[in-house]
Amino acid sequence: MLKEAKRKKYVKDRDEMRKLPVEKQKEIQKLAARYLSTIKSVIIDTHFSIATECGYLPGLPAHVLKELKPDLLISIEADPTKVFERRKKDAGRNRDNDTIDSIRMHTEINRNYAVSYSSSAGCPFMIVMNEEGKADEAAKKISSVIGSQGKGK
Numbered sequence: 001m002l003k004e005a006k007r008k009k010y011v012k013d014r015d016e017m018r019k020l021p022v023e024k025q026k027e028i029q030k031l032a033a034r035y036l037s038t039i040k041s042v043i044i045d046t047h048f049s050i051a052t053e054c055g056y057l058p059g060l061p062a063h064v065l066k067e068l069k070p071d072l073l074i075s076i077e078a079d080p081t082k083v084f085e086r087r088k089k090d091a092g093r094n095r096d097n098d099t100i101d102s103i104r105m106h107t108e109i110n111r112n113y114a115v116s117y118s119s120s121a122g123c124p125f126m127i128v129m130n131e132e133g134k135a136d137e138a139a140k141k142i143s144s145v146i147g148s149q150g151k152g153k
Contacts, residue, residue, distance in 0.1 A: 025057055
């Protein structure tokens, strides 16, 4: 999505994406979904919802799910307090002034969206915790689940 938004000169960096008008975000979602659906095997890193000035925008709306036909949805999460601390240390990004409570609420909203997407797509949804200093463990769990998905086909 970022590549397409830059190509169209809508944004200069990823932090501007969530501030685009909703219609432009939808346009870019559609273009990205079409492109990604042409690739045989793909892992997509996305947000299940995007906090915008007018509310939460679905990250995988129905038309995107229809194009992608996912086999598995995974939410990689961390404790909201840790997310808040990590963001405060990240001087290289232009982040919103989120609070721990707003991060917690966005995590809950993402989960709700993910359950809906899972139901619509007929695929499993799982949560993997990205605990401080344990990224390798999270990656192994994801790799294992992705590997087991292919064995059933």
